[in-house]
Amino acid sequence: MLRVNSFFKKRADGVMLLLLFFILSLSILFYYLQNVNTNMINNEEYIIGVVKLKSYNQEMDNTLMRSYRHLDNDEITEITKKFDRELLLLQKNKMHEVFSTEVNALLQQIAAQYNLKIDLVESFKTLNARITSTVYYLYELQNAIEERKDGNVEVEKLLGDILFKIGQIFIGKEASVLNIEQDLVSLQLLCGEDEKLNYFYRHSKQILADIGLLNKILKENEILALGETIESLNILLSYESQRNRKTEEMIGVAFFIFALFILIVLVYTYLKVLKNRAEVFYLAYHDTLTKLPNRVEFERYIHTLTESKKYKGIKKFIVLFIDLDRFKVINDTLGHDIGDEMLIILADRISKIVGKGNLLARIGGDEFVAIIEDRTSMETIDILAAEITSVIRKPIHIREYRLNTSASIGIAKYPEDGQSKSMLLKHADSAMYHAKDNGGDTYAFYNEQLSINIQRRLELEQELVDALKKKEFSLVYQPQYDLSNHKITGVEALIRWQSTMLGSVPPEEFISVAEDTGLIVEIGYFVFREACQTYVKWKSQGVDVHLMAINISSVQLRQADAFRNFKSIIEETGMKAENIEIELTERYIMEYTTEKLTILDDLRRLGCRISIDDFGTGYSSMSYLGNFAIDTIKIDKSFVSEIVSSEHDAKVAKAIIVLSQSLGYKVIAEGVETLEQENILKAYHCDMAQGYYFGKPMESKIFIDFFQKHLSL
Amino acid sequence: MQKNYFLSLLCFALCSSTLFAANLVPIPTQIKVDEKKVALGKKLFADPILSKDKTFSCMTCHNLQTNGADTVAFTKGVTGEQGLFNVPTVYNAVYNFRQFWDGHVKNLQEQAIEPITNPVEMANSLGTVLEDLKRSKTYSALFEALYEDGITKDNLAEVLAEFEKTLITPNSSFDKYLRGDMKALNEHEIEGYRLFKTMGCISCHNGVNIGGNLYNKFGIYQNAKSEELGRYNITHREEDKYVFKVPSLRNVALTAPYMHDGRAKTLEAAVNIMTQYQLGHPMDKEDLHRIVDFLNTLTGELPEIVKDMRVEGQ
CATH class of the missing domain: 3.20.20.450 (EAL domain)
Structure with a gap:
């Protein structure tokens, strides 16, 4: 049993190692997948951040389109604050370690462009405020001048034209086309000392200057094209994250396959171990030569039948000790090869007689034992023993030899001839020796006298000395x-x-x-x-x-x-x-x-x-x-x-x-x-x-x- | 003629919609803050430990008991040097889109440290301040209770800013009026409000803080002869010369003198300057007074938190 155990242990070490390896690679895979997952989430967050920037930028651009219209400055401040915050988050985001330098460069570019844009937006707010306030005043002035009704048609017309043209600019017409400059020059000439006209003139000049500046701002914003930069970043991120995903996918799959491979190897090895173990156990319990159960198995089996709580005293069976007569002589004279072959042939013959339902074991060099469970009547046992002796007696042909041997069989019944295993076997043994004493090539049942004889014999031996x-x-x-x-x-x-x-x-x-x-x-x-x-x-x-x-x-x-x-x-x-x-x-x-x-x-x-x-x-x-x-x-x-x-x-x-x-x-x-x-x-x-x-x-x-x-x- | 008239009316309508669309909003009565940080910030705000010679605290220049600012055009710092700008009020500063007259910082946190290290103000060094704070058991404990990294520049700025957030002055008469209390303003004041809008003041002084949300050039229709160049120092654009942050008009009645250099000693003078330099058109004396009446209604209630704060030293 010890040999079996140590053999298994050695193999088991290999299995253990593989199992450990499998668990390790699986753990790495899980850890890696976790990592990938975190990356993906961060990536998503990052991209969402960039998309937010895009939308804030869009809002800022929208603001810039609303020239000459209502601007909620607080709202614009809010948008810029949001952009600021988002930009800061992106800059602090750990994803920078994952992304390429291109991404980082783009982000820095965005930051730089944004700083410029802020200034543009602020200037826009300022100019817009001035323009809207001025245009209102211009209208007031015009009204005031008209109400004077001093009949200066030319002036009034001029004022009307100027205002109209300013209005046109608001709607979107090119200022240069309208030749307001001309009108202003005319106006200046007509101003004279008129306070209101002077105001009108100065405000008109201012508003035109402001409008010019405003257009410049808008152009600068167009050139700045922060939106484009953000979009490039967006596209680059998508591309990179996709690429990263692909890489990670490949690595994940590789790990998975690796783990799977290890698993297969593991399963294979384990199965092999089981098979080996089965083989070893088989070998432990079977005679290598004749393939019959060996002594260990016999002992175990008979122990079960006689000592275990389950079967003790319940099952009846017969034990036959079969000892080949003078086998040693044949072995010594003709050699172990012949002897071995003989044993194989005899084992085969005996087992055919004994049948599958009963245990036939080889317990010694030329000793066999059978445990007969499927018949227990004296007659059938008698017949069986006779058959066994007869089949052993039949000549054996090995190579050029024609060999003859015979057996002595001792028969003991359970539980009549012994309630314990040792008693039973001892009596079967006595019966067998009795058969041998009778010349061999026969079988003998145990009877009490045999024991007595042996007992007596032992006594005599002892006293004779x-x-x-x-x-x-x-x-x-x-x-x-x-x-x-x-x-x-x-x-x-x-x-x-x-x-x-x-x-x-x-x-x-x-x-x-x-x-x-x-x-x-x-x-x-x-x-x-x-x-x-x-x-x-x-x-x-x-x-x-x-x-x-x-x-x-x-x-x-x-x-x-x-x-x-x-x-x-x-x-x-x-x-x-x-x-x-x-x-x-x-x-x-x-x-x-x-x-x-x-x-x-x-x-x-x-x-x-x-x-x-x-x-x-x-x-x-x-x-x-x-x-x-x-x-x-x-x-x-x-x-x-x-x-x-x-x-x-x-x-x-x-x-x-x-x-x-x-x-x-x-x-x-x-x-x-x-x-x-x-x-x-x-x-x-x-x-x-x-x-x-x-x-x-x-x-x-x-x-x-x-x-x-x-x-x- | 008809066509002209019609179209100009259209334009007028268009534009007036822009003008009247600009609006004033009451400030909220409450603001969400971290109480513990506020307490610490409050302590620091009144503590001269921040200044080089331990005589100046934030309160010294920003007297919270009165107007959150000073009462002179330029305030002298620790070294006796005069500041470059009129001290703006801390009150409602949280609603300004930028801090400082030239808007070179974005928020209260960024602003809080500068006076400490400005040679014409507290004239201290950041290292010294942090050291002094660390040496103080009280401050060490307080900071450590709030921050893992204890006393740092960012944490100091944060607690000061958090405190400053509480310095809002809601419930001015005008705010009550905006909220629906028609009785909050009298005839003159209502008239002043109307003029404020029609004159065009509202085009720059608008939003929740009645100003403080955009830049503009100081001296559009007349050269204001300002010594400071304003935004130009930051952007280096010609058009940004003499461009400053439009200040908030809340509590303006309390914060004389006015303008970035404190040149206007009274509200009337300030409004005058505005109409001449900024609006570029005349204003009746009556109208001016109405506007001043209106401006007086912008004074809100000082917050509870400042009731027990005193100016130390000096």
């Missing part, structure tokens, strides 16, 4: 006798174990454990030595049993220094090899011949006799019987016990006797318990017998008494 040290072993001896004359021909040494913890443990139980743990070697030597010592001791006491038969484990015989050890014990105890009969299992003999061991030959050469124990129960190969020199065949007690009731067993026993004797071997029947058995064996010409009927296995002391008593018979 020190049993020898604690001197818990002892030997008992069972006599072997000639069937014809009931004479004792030999003695079989049998081991007994009195454990302080476990009590009396029969050899059937602990011998196999000792063999598995290797303790048999030490125990075996103990037995061998003890038996030899006893024989020698007996002999010295006058008890001569002729033969001491000692069981030796095949495990012991496989030891490299076994022969040397046995030889030294024989020599140390003062035993004669000829008095030793080594009892071996039938199976060992077979293994012995195939494995080409030499120890038996060595022992034989030393002088020991060989007998085959429990004959008829194992692999009885006729060939080795001939190949190997043995002395005695011991018919297994199972035949002897049924020799009376079972015709078949009787026939087998008879056959063994005949066969063995034909090969020159002696035959001894084990477990003779009744007279009838004896009689039948006697009838079959069995040489010797051993059993409760004659004598139980006895301790040394007791045997001595038995022997002496028997001798007296």
Whole structure:
């Protein structure tokens, strides 16, 4: 899990960075857009300001058109004040930083022109005031002169003409055309001492002068053309703001695209991260080779089924531990490539049988486990397990090889075979080992006995370790006798174990454990030595049993220094090899011949006799019987016990006797318990017998008494 | 002859419409101001701290208790030098389109500082004034309460101007008459008003301030022999020689002597000068007196705010 997390973190850093980058560029974009917005607003304000200037200027021009008419001076003052204010606002406006120098230059020009215009307007006001007041007075004078009625027609006409012409000028006619100058000259001549005429003359002259000045002002204003300058500024501003807008638009779009791009990259990266994560998680929970769920996933799943509140105890399911038999051998001999391919093929086969509704996981090198949920009846599980074993048994073709393997399957049911996960799995495991013990290529259901067995086994293992040290072993001896004359021909040494913890443990139980743990070697030597010592001791006491038969484990015989050890014990105890009969299992003999061991030959050469124990129960190969020199065949007690009731067993026993004797071997029947058995064996010409009927296995002391008593018979 | 007559009548009608269209407007009774700034400006207006030797305040030359101006033709400044122009009244100055006789500043703010630094007036330096003000705890506190940047030239001008805005004199008899109180003027005064218009005085002295809204040449029909050149100093145009701001006639009864050089000691003398130099035609003595009667009705009420202001020093 940690690996998964750190992997994701590394990728996530990249995602985080990109996200940050995206947010950053988006923020910049927003900030920029804000800026643009402010600019736009300022721009608008600026343009509006310029438009206001335009309108104020227009009003001023309108005023200037109203010559000889009513002028509200206060109003004109207002307009100029407005223009002033607006101009000041524009000059102070921050937009100057944004606009080009052209704009600023134009604004300055406007300011300069405006100053000039103000003067023109003021002069206009002044002249206009004078003119209007004068014209009124001229009319008054004319009236006054006419009212005098002094009959000076010429004068009156002249006055009338002058006034009329002044009126014409007011309406718009060119003053020069009208030749007022001429009239004035005439008037001057006619004035004389007349006060009023003089006044008339002087005022007329003044008014003409003022009108001249007024026209000059108007012309100057035309030339000044402030309106044009303002208009140029207006146009320039529109153009510039448009251009600015375009630039800003481009930049905005660029930023936007950039941000979008980052977003896409972000999304892509994130998706990739998710995919990677998914992959990683998949890998974390699946076996890379077979693609099956792995141990982690299995553990998790079964934990859910057995421990989580949701499913605990509710769902029934079956656990199958599938262990391939001797897979290691194939792996080691043919190589891991072949081994891997085999696993893939087998995984595929098994999963097809198990089906999609059930979990099949690979939890070890050659271990699989299945959790079967879709069927729970014993029969269907039985069938399933059989199918699995059969499908594994099918030959596997890899390259030029045709391979065979098999599996041991252990089956445990939930919740019957274990309420907790650990209990359930332990029991499935036991069942699997039980199947293995049965030779493999089979399946076994868990039963309580298995647990008990294992429990017992563990106990034995534990106690065996020190049993020898604690001197818990002892030997008992069972006599072997000639069937014809009931004479004792030999003695079989049998081991007994009195454990302080476990009590009396029969050899059937602990011998196999000792063999598995290797303790048999030490125990075996103990037995061998003890038996030899006893024989020698007996002999010295006058008890001569002729033969001491000692069981030796095949495990012991496989030891490299076994022969040397046995030889030294024989020599140390003062035993004669000829008095030793080594009892071996039938199976060992077979293994012995195939494995080409030499120890038996060595022992034989030393002088020991060989007998085959429990004959008829194992692999009885006729060939080795001939190949190997043995002395005695011991018919297994199972035949002897049924020799009376079972015709078949009787026939087998008879056959063994005949066969063995034909090969020159002696035959001894084990477990003779009744007279009838004896009689039948006697009838079959069995040489010797051993059993409760004659004598139980006895301790040394007791045997001595038995022997002496028997001798007296 | 007929045609002539008819047309000239037309012109006459045209022109009279212009003349009678020029009008006089009463000044408002109230004006919107920032009270705090007004208080500070008022304090400063009467404070000689502004002058070089700490003897002159604005009040010294612009006596708000009397006429907002002085009573002599030329007033002597701190140094004893005489000023170049007759002190114009502060009252209703807010309605003038320009300040100073030659209109070289646009508003009260621009005007307020000049007397302080004018050598023939307060003869101070701006730096000194600001320093002195800053040293004063009172002024520092007052200024800081109003302005982030404390005591500056602009802020000083602003508070003085704000105070000066309150110096309006509404409710003159004439204003009441304009507002509809027909009883506010007597026969003579009404006659004076009529003459004021027909004589042509109104062509220059019009608007809310009865003047103060345009320039004109002093001495149109006669050479006024003015020592000052007026607007010419600013525009350098020949036609601007002897052109001055037309002063307001409000409270004219209080502000003798008259003209920019105070040459007219009485209203009669002033009106006389006007008719001769400006209007360029004779006036009956009767008419003149009527006009003077009218002019006397232009005196308004002094504002409350000046009631407790005193001239210091000197």
